[in-house]
Amino acid sequence: xxxDLNQTQREQLSALADGELAADDIAQALAFxxxxxxxxxxxxxxxxxxxxxxxxxxxxAQHDVLSGVRAQIAKEPRPQLQTVPLVPIAAARGPDRAANxxxxxxxxxxxxxxxxxxxxxxxxSLLTDGAAFSAGVQLVQGxxxxxxxxxxxxxxxxxxxxxxxxxxxxxxxxxxxxxQYSSVAALQMPANFLRNANFSQASAxx
Amino acid sequence: xxxxxxxxxxxxxxxxxxxxxPSVTPPSTSDSDLQLVERTNAGDQxxxxxxxxxxxxxxxxxxxxxxxxxxxxxxxxxxxFIRAYRALHQFRGEAQFYTWLYRIAVNTAKKALLDxxxxxxxxxxxxxxxxxxxxxxxxxxxxxxxxxxxxxxAAQEIAQAVNAAMQALPEELRQAVTLREIEGxxxxxxxxxxxxxxxxxxxxxxxxxxxxxxxxxPMLENQTGKRW
Numbered sequence: 117x118x119x120d121l122n123q124t125q126r127e128q129l130s131a132l133a134d135g136e137l138a139a140d141d142i143a144q145a146l147a148f149x150x151x152x153x154x155x156x157x158x159x160x161x162x163x164x165x166x167x168x169x170x171x172x173x174x175x176x177a178q179h180d181v182l183s184g185v186r187a188q189i190a191k192e193p194r195p196q197l198q199t200v201p202l203v204p205i206a207a208a209r210g211p212d213r214a215a216n217x218x219x220x221x222x223x224x225x226x227x228x229x230x231x232x233x234x235x236x237x238x239x240x241s242l243l244t245d246g247a248a249f250s251a252g253v254q255l256v257q258g259x260x261x262x263x264x265x266x267x268x269x270x271x272x273x274x275x276x277x278x279x280x281x282x283x284x285x286x287x288x289x290x291x292x293x294x295x296q297y298s299s300v301a302a303l304q305m306p307a308n309f310l311r312n313a314n315f316s317q318a319s320a321x322x
Numbered sequence: 323x324x325x326x327x328x329x330x331x332x333x334x335x336x337x338x339x340x341x342x343x344p345s346v347t348p349p350s351t352s353d354s355d356l357q358l359v360e361r362t363n364a365g366d367q368x369x370x371x372x373x374x375x376x377x378x379x380x381x382x383x384x385x386x387x388x389x390x391x392x393x394x395x396x397x398x399x400x401x402x403f404i405r406a407y408r409a410l411h412q413f414r415g416e417a418q419f420y421t422w423l424y425r426i427a428v429n430t431a432k433k434a435l436l437d438x439x440x441x442x443x444x445x446x447x448x449x450x451x452x453x454x455x456x457x458x459x460x461x462x463x464x465x466x467x468x469x470x471x472x473x474x475x476a477a478q479e480i481a482q483a484v485n486a487a488m489q490a491l492p493e494e495l496r497q498a499v500t501l502r503e504i505e506g507x508x509x510x511x512x513x514x515x516x517x518x519x520x521x522x523x524x525x526x527x528x529x530x531x532x533x534x535x536x537x538x539x540p541m542l543e544n545q546t547g548k549r550w
Contacts, residue, residue, distance in 0.1 A: 126532070128527070132354075135354025135355065146361065147368075160538065161531050162376045167481055168499070168500075173380065183380070
């Protein structure tokens with residue numbers, strides 16, 4: 117009976133050495149490994165494996181490192197992973213609160229602020245544009261001097277398919293009045309030594 | 323009838339004199355360590371002790387090659403494992419455990435060497451190894467300072483015993499333990515290769531280890547002078 121148990125424990129240790137032991141059996145294997153027989157069995161299995169991989173490691177450990185490590189570790193604080201009670205996630209979070217509720221609140225606040233900023237800008241620009249528009253209308257209606265010359269724009273068509281040249285009679289009047297202050301070129305009249313080219317000649321050649 | 327291996331496996335055996343190099347560790351070794359690492363992180367110190375036993379010889383040999391003071395080897399090895407224990411929660415399993423441990427050992431040994439330079443209190447063994455190196459430098463190139471002709475002979479005897487035990491194994495046991503220990507295959511892969519259930523693979527590997535251990539055990543008792 118004891119022999120069978122011992123055999124089972126050693127086989128579990130062999131499987132643990134290969135990382136193939138079932139999770140449920142690990143505690144039992146570690147308990148066996150904590151005994152002298154278990155530790156020596158583990159050492160032998162590791163020695164056999166090392167020698168098979170490299171004859172260079174075919175020597176017994178020459179120092180008692182384990183005792184020193186064990187004594188030092190006993191002074192260290194142990195990992196507390198298992199001592200912390202696991203709280204169900206839903207209970208810890210609260211009944212009606214979503215996981216991203218705080219983020220959602222911030223998003224709502226940011227959205228409201230954006231809408232308010234856009235509305236304020238739009239309203240102020242609307243007010244500004246309206247005032248400028250009305251002022252512009254008043255300026256046109258009240259400030260523009262009444263001209264004695266006709267204000268209609270004269271359109272002249274040079275010929276078939278030729279572009280339309282638009283001339284404002286007021287511009288002609290202004291240029292005629294200030295002829296003495298400007299050059300001929302400024303009156304858009306070609307100089308005498310330049311050949312005059314216009315659309316009517318081009319169309320006549322055609 | 324002896325089962326035949328169906329596939330030709332890759333040769334992952336380490337080159338001679340390269341056993342400390344973490345890159346030559348069999349691929350699935352990391353998996354076997356992960357169970358123990360997780361268990362240690364869960365608060366079971368016994369699991370970490372198994373890792374210490376497993377890697378002590380390799381780490382000691384690595385340190386002995388860097389530090390020529392044999393008195394320092396044990397201390398640096400111990401410091402290496404303590405540092406590893408403290409930092410074990412940072413080990414994510416992305417690399418093999420031995421690769422991670424190897425880096426800690428190298429850094430610990432380098433720090434010890436720097437400390438020795440700053441505080442040059444030379445121990446007797448360091449002086450002894452220094453004089454040995456001067457007088458018989460050819461020996462110093464072949465052996466680390468903690469190796470003596472006796473320990474080398476003892477290691478050769480163990481290696482021969484293991485090889486003899488392997489040769490004496492039934493074919494299916496030898497194949498199973500070879501695929502596991504040398505090729506680094508998992509039980510599932512060995513099961514597929516040998517065409518037998520995983521439980522049978524586990525049993526064959528165990529029986530092979532037991533048979534080899536039985537040959538080595540009396541030898542260790544003679545060498546260490548204590549009962550195994």
